[in-house]
Amino acid sequence: MRIKKGDLVNIIAGKDKGKSGKVMKVYPVRHRVSIEGINVYKKHVRPRRQGEKGEVIEVTRSLQRSNVMLVCSSCSKPVRVGYKREGKKPIRYCKKCNATF
Ligand SMILES: [Zn+2]
Known part of the structure; x- marks a missing residue:
């Protein structure tokens, strides 16, 4: 998974x-x-108990x-991400400007 929590992403x-x-959460699996x-x-929720009202809640899918x-x-552009090794640790880098992050 090349995207981590906290990353800024562009929706394509x-x-x-x-x-x-x-990014708030990643589900790698x-x-x-x-x-x-x-x-x-928007999700419409039915009343569960008597006297309770149904409501519309917003869910992020x-x-x-x-x-x-x-x-x-x-370079503040949507880019493809590559991985390279620096020592033993894999490091992400931008395929456009080669910056590592
Ligand atoms: Zn870049």
Whole structure:
């Protein structure tokens, strides 16, 4: 998974295409990410108990990893991310400007 929590990403598909936001959560096994303020849907909740009202709540749904692109912190463009090794530690880098992050 080349996207981490806290990354700024650009949405390249779906209803919020073109927008960008901060990654709130990553689901590595499911290859999905949740982004702040992106893919927000309204959900209607039925009243559970008597006297309680049904309400409309907003839920942020996760997106498939392939529908987002990382925004490079040095060239501030949506970029593809590569990995290279520095010693034993794998380091992410921008395929456009080669900056590491
Ligand atoms: Zn870059």
